Amino acid sequence: MKTTDPLAGIMAFLAVADRASFTAAAEDLEMGRSAVGAQIRALEARLGVQLLQRSTRAVRLTEAGAAYRAALADIQDRVRHAGQAATAFQTEAVGRLRIAAPPDLGPDHVAPVVARFLAENSAVSIDLQLSTDAVDLIGDSFDLAIRGALAVEPRLVTRQIGASPLFACASPSYLARRGAPATPQDLATHACLHFSELRWGCKWRFERDNEVADVPILPRLECNNGPTLLAAAIAGAGIALEPAFVVGPAIRAGTVVPILADWHLPVIPLHAVYPANRNIASKVRSFVTMLATAFADHPDLGAAPG
Incomplete structure (x- = not known):
């Protein structure tokens, strides 16, 4: 098949030029001798010049071939360096x-x-x-x-x-003012601070043993940023549902307190x-x-x- 690839055949030509042998070049390139010859003939046809003189005893560069080889003097190093640059990644x-x-x-x-x-x-x-x-x-x-x-x-x-577990939590001041919910259903009477991009929507899921409580909530505050919701919870605005990677330090510091501790929330x-x-x-x-x-x-x- 005819090719317009300007690089096609060049490595075969360089190998033959350097080794002065189609057989040695084929071994170096791990190709068949006939394939090397076909690539070089295609290269010569594309350039419109003869690059090599062939005989039964020797292979020599023509004048055009010698000029072509000289112009390609550093291409093998550049190809090697290009390969090293790519494989470095x-x-x-x-x-x-x-x-x-x-x-x-x-x-x-x-x-x-x-x-x-x-x-x-x-x-x-x-x-x-x-x-x-x-x-x-x-x-x-x-x-x-x-x-x-x-x-x-x-x-x-x-x-x-x-993996990070979720916690429902509120500040001590909020719980002192409103009391702690005793069941998930009690959240209906509390101020809930909701992460607006929670993938299951305005519903908080609690599990205990074989019991599942999916509790719809009416948020007093919705926000798409967990630390902002935590700040509102610490300030006493309500109960927030937050992952441990947001609320963990506040729980350990006591600025918020987990509620419904006998229930489990998703991880x-x-x-x-x-x-x-x-x-x-x-x-x-x-x-x-x-x-x-x-x-x-x-x-x-x-x-x-x-």
Whole structure:
């Protein structure tokens, strides 16, 4: 088949020119001798000149062939260096790493890992974008996303890197003023602070033994940012439903108190998501591993998957 590829046949020509032998060149290229000859004939036809003089005893460069070989003097080194530059992305953490993560995770949990990764990988730069949207990794050129909720996306690889339980909690001042609910159904009479992008809507699920309570709520406050809802809860505005990675420090400090402690709430799984490819870049593999290790060691992110 006719080709317009300007590089077709060049490596075969260089091998024959350097070895002065079709047989030796074929061995070097791990090709058949006839295939080498066919590539060079196609190259000569495309250039419109004879590059090699062939006889039963020897192969020599023509004048045009010698000029062509001289002009290609550094191409083999450049091809080798180009290959090394490309394969470096598989063997070393290099280049720009573009990450999408939820705003609630970014400042306290992703940023410290980013800082450590940058300190340990001087050849990497990071573009970290915080958004509640499920970005199009391939269309928007992201290397990696961190997500809690997952849809089935066959072009993506997912790896669970952590899990965080939900807590319903309120400030001591709110509970002193309004009292603590004794059952999930009592939430109907309380001020509920609701994360507006909760994937199952305005309904809080509680479980105990074999009992499930799906409680519809009428939020007094809705917000798409967990730390903001926590701040409102600490100020006494009501009861918030928050993941441990947002509310854990406040619970340990006593500024909010979990309610309905004999009931269980869902555990939010956290995933690293990246485009499916046999050759995942080293920077992606290394960052995901560091993230998973950091999350596993964190009291608010290393829960057993729900």
